[in-house]
Amino acid sequence: MIQLEGKRLPPIAGYSVLSVLLLISAAFGLFTGDVKIPIESLLNMLTIGPLGKTEDIFLQSVVWQIRFPRVLAAIISGAILAASGVAFQSALRNPLAEPYTLGVASGAAFGAACAIVAGLPFVNTAAFAGSLSTLFIVWVLGERKNDPDISRIILAGVIVSSILGAALTFLKALAGDKVSAIVIWLMGSFSAASWLDAMPMTLGLFVMLIFCVSNLNEMDIMASGANAASLGLNLSQRRIMILGSASFSVSFVVSRFGIIGFIGLVVPHILRILFGPEHRILIPLSLIGGGALLCAADAVAKSWNELPAGVLTVLIGGPVFCAILWNRS
Amino acid sequence: MALSIDSLSVYLGGKEILKDGAMSFSVERGQVVGILGPNGCGKSTLLGSIGGLIEKSGGRITVDDIDISALKTRNRARIFSYVEQNERLSAAYTVLESVVMGRYPHLKSFENYSAEDFGMARSAIRRLSLDGFEKRLVTELSGGESARVSIARALTQDAPVFLLDEPTAALDPKHSLGVMRIARELAQDGKIVVAALHDINLAMLSTDRLIFLKEGTIISDRASKDVDGRILEYVYDVPWELFATGDGDRRVAFPVEEQ
Numbered sequence: 001m002i003q004l005e006g007k008r009l010p011p012i013a014g015y016s017v018l019s020v021l022l023l024i025s026a027a028f029g030l031f032t033g034d035v036k037i038p039i040e041s042l043l044n045m046l047t048i049g050p051l052g053k054t055e056d057i058f059l060q061s062v063v064w065q066i067r068f069p070r071v072l073a074a075i076i077s078g079a080i081l082a083a084s085g086v087a088f089q090s091a092l093r094n095p096l097a098e099p100y101t102l103g104v105a106s107g108a109a110f111g112a113a114c115a116i117v118a119g120l121p122f123v124n125t126a127a128f129a130g131s132l133s134t135l136f137i138v139w140v141l142g143e144r145k146n147d148p149d150i151s152r153i154i155l156a157g158v159i160v161s162s163i164l165g166a167a168l169t170f171l172k173a174l175a176g177d178k179v180s181a182i183v184i185w186l187m188g189s190f191s192a193a194s195w196l197d198a199m200p201m202t203l204g205l206f207v208m209l210i211f212c213v214s215n216l217n218e219m220d221i222m223a224s225g226a227n228a229a230s231l232g233l234n235l236s237q238r239r240i241m242i243l244g245s246a247s248f249s250v251s252f253v254v255s256r257f258g259i260i261g262f263i264g265l266v267v268p269h270i271l272r273i274l275f276g277p278e279h280r281i282l283i284p285l286s287l288i289g290g291g292a293l294l295c296a297a298d299a300v301a302k303s304w305n306e307l308p309a310g311v312l313t314v315l316i317g318g319p320v321f322c323a324i325l326w327n328r329s
Numbered sequence: 330m331a332l333s334i335d336s337l338s339v340y341l342g343g344k345e346i347l348k349d350g351a352m353s354f355s356v357e358r359g360q361v362v363g364i365l366g367p368n369g370c371g372k373s374t375l376l377g378s379i380g381g382l383i384e385k386s387g388g389r390i391t392v393d394d395i396d397i398s399a400l401k402t403r404n405r406a407r408i409f410s411y412v413e414q415n416e417r418l419s420a421a422y423t424v425l426e427s428v429v430m431g432r433y434p435h436l437k438s439f440e441n442y443s444a445e446d447f448g449m450a451r452s453a454i455r456r457l458s459l460d461g462f463e464k465r466l467v468t469e470l471s472g473g474e475s476a477r478v479s480i481a482r483a484l485t486q487d488a489p490v491f492l493l494d495e496p497t498a499a500l501d502p503k504h505s506l507g508v509m510r511i512a513r514e515l516a517q518d519g520k521i522v523v524a525a526l527h528d529i530n531l532a533m534l535s536t537d538r539l540i541f542l543k544e545g546t547i548i549s550d551r552a553s554k555d556v557d558g559r560i561l562e563y564v565y566d567v568p569w570e571l572f573a574t575g576d577g578d579r580r581v582a583f584p585v586e587e588q
Contacts, residue, residue: 214439215439220422230382276423
């Protein structure tokens with residue numbers, strides 16, 4: 001096995017390779033689907049654009065109304081999940097932290113399940129409200145002003161998630177024939193992605209980018225193990241900014257496309273091992289890497305009879321993560 | 330410039346760690362002051378509360394008549410360079426990346442570390458005899474090397490007041506002397522150095538003044554050369570013997586077992 005610890009790869013190599021992988025994943029995503037589209041026709045449709053004149057309106061609509069929004073949604077979701085994974089691991093100074101550590105996923109799942117059981121049409125809105133309410137509760141329970149010990153907030157996230165997990169099981173038991181709708185929602189999928197998702201997803205990405213990019217040095221200090229307050233960092237304020245914005249952005253993903261696991265855990269860890277922990281490098285690499293991985297996973301999932309992307313990311317991400325752990329030991 | 334502590338008191342978890350009305354002293358620029366006392370007497374709490382890292386319950390801390398509790402965290406970090414006891418550097422940053430973080434309080438929003446900042450970090454690394462370690466990962470360092478990285482970062486922070494919480498605890502004698510020599514050099518440059526120490530001989534050798542704490546109270550505040558066995562016995566609850574060495578201007582102290 002190659003011992004990578006201490007021998008960082010140059011960031012330019014990461015940007016180049018991951019950008020190429022992103023393009024390949026996107027092309028694969030556009031090419032894969034129930035309707036067989038020859039490469040020439042696909043390129044032609046991409047050149048014409050969504051509003052350009054063409055005789056084959058059906059093909060234009062498949063490419064621009066179904067596949068393109070889906071690829072875009074997968075890329076943005078992957079970027080949000082991976083970059084917020086970096087933010088969580090740094091701000092909580094915990095390698096096991098991920099975007100769902102503060103209960104955002106279980107809150108969204110509970111909110112969605114409530115809406116499905118009650119027969120409400122606004123399942124995604126309920127999921128979004130559930131995830132943000134959970135974040136608020138966990139924050140109030142766990143955060144103590146300028147306390148460098150973050151175990152309290154992690155514990156609050158774990159406990160609240162457990163309670164919501166039990167409540168979700170309870171709801172499933174009561175759901176009757178609606179239980180299948182809950183299970184499908186929980187599995188996570190981009191099959192219903194549309195241009196309507198573009199606005200909230202872009203907003204989510206934008207919010208996270210602003211707060212992450214404005215806290216690169218701060219995340220370095222938080223992750224390093226140094227006494228952050230003695231270096232002039234207002235820990236409470238920065239935690240709210242970083243974790244709050246990352247969770248807020250992840251809420252958009254999880255409420256619309258379900259729980260997609262492991263992207264926020266695996267991508268940051270692999271990139272940190274290869275390129276080092278500096279956030280100035282890690283955040284942009286995670287955005288590209290997360291987007292590429294989730295887009296590829298969704299394309300593969302799509303070609304396998306619409307397997308939910310969330311299942312595939314865990315099935316691929318789990319063994320990859322185990323391999324990294326084995327390599328490092 | 331002077332650091333003044335006036336009737337400082339600290340409660341932690343409902344327990345009075347630094348006792349009300351018993352913690353007042355001031356330190357002039359150019360002085361190295363050692364804080365000594367048995368385990369749990371409040372040394373770290375005293376340094377932490379001076380640096381604003383532990384919330385005080387009462388009293389006033391000023392630097393040149395500026396009340397530090399009124400300052401924002403970042404402004405406070407421009408006044409105090411603080412070395413934490415047993416700091417655990419857990420992420421795989423290089424020594425240079427870790428040390429340059431000391432310049433963070435001096436950065437503006439969105440600003441990155443400049444070439445000058447890296448120059449200061451390299452200079453501090455050399456001063457701590459860590460030459461050749463710049464690209465080493467802090468996670469691969471020994472406890473003593475890691476402690477020197479923390480001290481190098483505090484030097485890079487370049488504040489007028491240095492608060493060192495047992496900076497030599499993980500160091501061998503050579504590096505302990507090296508760190509205390511740096512403390513003296515800082516004082517000669519006009520800085521204030523307040524260091525919690527466990528090694529009484531090192532403290533007597535390298536400080537101007539020693540403040541002895543016991544159960545959250547100042548027992549003695551005197552010039553290092555005036556320390557005697559009586560005060561050591563009272564503070565540590567064990568008899569001490571002091572011997573003159575060299576030309577007679579240096580003394581060493583040993584605790585002796587009671588017969």
